[in-house]
Amino acid sequence: MGNLLEHMGIERDRLHFSWISSAEATKFVDVVKEISDKVRALGSNKKFEKDYN
Amino acid sequence: MDTCIEKIRELSADLLEKGEVTKVIGFANGTIPMATSPIAIKTKQDVDKLVFNSTCGLNLANYVSGEKGKIAVIAKGCDSRNIVTHIVENQIQREQIYIIGVPCTGMVDKHKIAALFEDEIIDFSEDGDTLMVSSLLNTQTLKKQDYLKDNCLYCTHKNPVLYDVLAKDPVEEQKFDNLFPDVDRIEALDEDAKWQHFENLTKNCIRCYACRNACPLCYCPTCFVDESGPQWVGKGQNKTDVNTFHFLRAFHCAGRCTDCGACVEACPMGINVRDFTRKLNKDSLELFGWEAGLDVTKRPPLDTYRPEDPDDFIK
Numbered sequence: 418m419g420n421l422l423e424h425m426g427i428e429r430d431r432l433h434f435s436w437i438s439s440a441e442a443t444k445f446v447d448v449v450k451e452i453s454d455k456v457r458a459l460g461s462n463k464k465f466e467k468d469y470n
Numbered sequence: 471m472d473t474c475i476e477k478i479r480e481l482s483a484d485l486l487e488k489g490e491v492t493k494v495i496g497f498a499n500g501t502i503p504m505a506t507s508p509i510a511i512k513t514k515q516d517v518d519k520l521v522f523n524s525t526c527g528l529n530l531a532n533y534v535s536g537e538k539g540k541i542a543v544i545a546k547g548c549d550s551r552n553i554v555t556h557i558v559e560n561q562i563q564r565e566q567i568y569i570i571g572v573p574c575t576g577m578v579d580k581h582k583i584a585a586l587f588e589d590e591i592i593d594f595s596e597d598g599d600t601l602m603v604s605s606l607l608n609t610q611t612l613k614k615q616d617y618l619k620d621n622c623l624y625c626t627h628k629n630p631v632l633y634d635v636l637a638k639d640p641v642e643e644q645k646f647d648n649l650f651p652d653v654d655r656i657e658a659l660d661e662d663a664k665w666q667h668f669e670n671l672t673k674n675c676i677r678c679y680a681c682r683n684a685c686p687l688c689y690c691p692t693c694f695v696d697e698s699g700p701q702w703v704g705k706g707q708n709k710t711d712v713n714t715f716h717f718l719r720a721f722h723c724a725g726r727c728t729d730c731g732a733c734v735e736a737c738p739m740g741i742n743v744r745d746f747t748r749k750l751n752k753d754s755l756e757l758f759g760w761e762a763g764l765d766v767t768k769r770p771p772l773d774t775y776r777p778e779d780p781d782d783f784i785k
Binding site for chain 1: 653656657659661662663664665666667668704708709710711713714717720721724746749750753783784785
């Protein structure tokens, strides 16, 4: 799915997959931090912005 | 091409007469030249309505799912692969279907031919590899090879993969070093150019869903675009909704698409919607060594787990 999004020109870093056990709280925090950092670096997604005008 | 229609009619008449099948699904002449439409023949007297030529670009596997009795269907290479997919996905049982296989030499692209004429085409006929097309102003003799549909150009399964009888001798299969030059061309673009390519591609889309309706893979009782609770995607022609529809439609075909080109054939706006599915076909082949619809005993890659499946995208 990431490959097809990338093929369409959507930045790869907008889609993340991870396998986290309910016991892995620190991993969850790390993954969320990493994702939010990467997405913040990309900025808002203007491509899928819906124009209502 | 040798349309072998006499043989198809003979086989169909025989099946109907013996009562082995309740109907034969094939192609009939449409209302305008170069347009054939699917037809279900139920009596021996009607077999003369069946035709087979280079304009039979739709996929008849679309009309076999959910059948109760035993039916016969006329299948090109791609149709037979979609029938295999239907059997794997339990849309029909193998015993319920009698496949009249037709080795195919490719179907013609009606848009490419129509572009040669200023006015409307009024007659189309073919003899072997030569096409004779005429409008009121002009008559042209064309080489079929130059006007094939894009998916037929890179077809590697012209002969049916599953059949009960063949209507003519198998044809030679094509071999390519690179099956996906069109995908490579898009992959070589940068992010914004890729996005622009797909924006331009879908900008004429009128959301008629002909691509979905022509696709044998799309048999969900309620398609996600028709759902109203929740409404997954807007119904208008807002470009975000149009792109979302095309992206999701394509992804639903991941690992299942046989590149039959029925979606492009059905599109009234001439959009090459295969640009989406081709990427998925390329990934299926490269990541899973998979081509859809070749084996009734194998489940599609997104439906199975193997320890060696690529998983580097999971953190």
